[in-house]
Amino acid sequence: MPIIIDANRASEFSVPIEPTAFLILKSAAKRDAKVAVGGKLLKELAKTPLSALLVEWGRLGCLIRVGNKEIESEELSINSKSPVSNDVHVLALAILSKSRLLYTEDENLIKDFKNDKIIFPSGKVLKRKTPPGSVGALLNLHAG
Secondary structure (H helix, E strand, O other): OOEEEOHHHHHHHOOOOOHHHHHHHHHHHOOOOOEEEEHHHHHHHOOOOOHHHHHHHHHHOOEEEEOHHHHHHHHHHHHOOOOOOOOHHHHHHHHHHOOOEEEOOOHHHHHHHOOOOOOOOOOEEEOOOOOHHHHHHHHHHOOO
16 A cells, blocks of 8 residues: 655755655665655645656656546545544545555644545554654555
């Protein structure tokens, strides 16, 4: 299952690289991790320092792309479940890509991502302060 990187974490992939971001980079470089993108999130990430990495991950086969129309359709379904975040596009991407691992600090998005009425089974979240051992374990669990 792929990981989703929220746009609010994109700057952590620039020097100096945060430890959690470094472990994600390392896992993707070894082709152990895949990154899911699409729709509004892809547009948001394209405006960040992460854009060059997205191109490289695509070249390495580590990028899973979901189409805009599919995401927009799924957003309609999610909106009927009264999410608390304004990141319905990220939730739609998670459902369509079957991603259950998210790198974010957005507390409302975290609540929605862990809400099994929206994401089933509910997802796991990586944060900047997640201990490196836990980051590695979650990346390994969700590899491929």
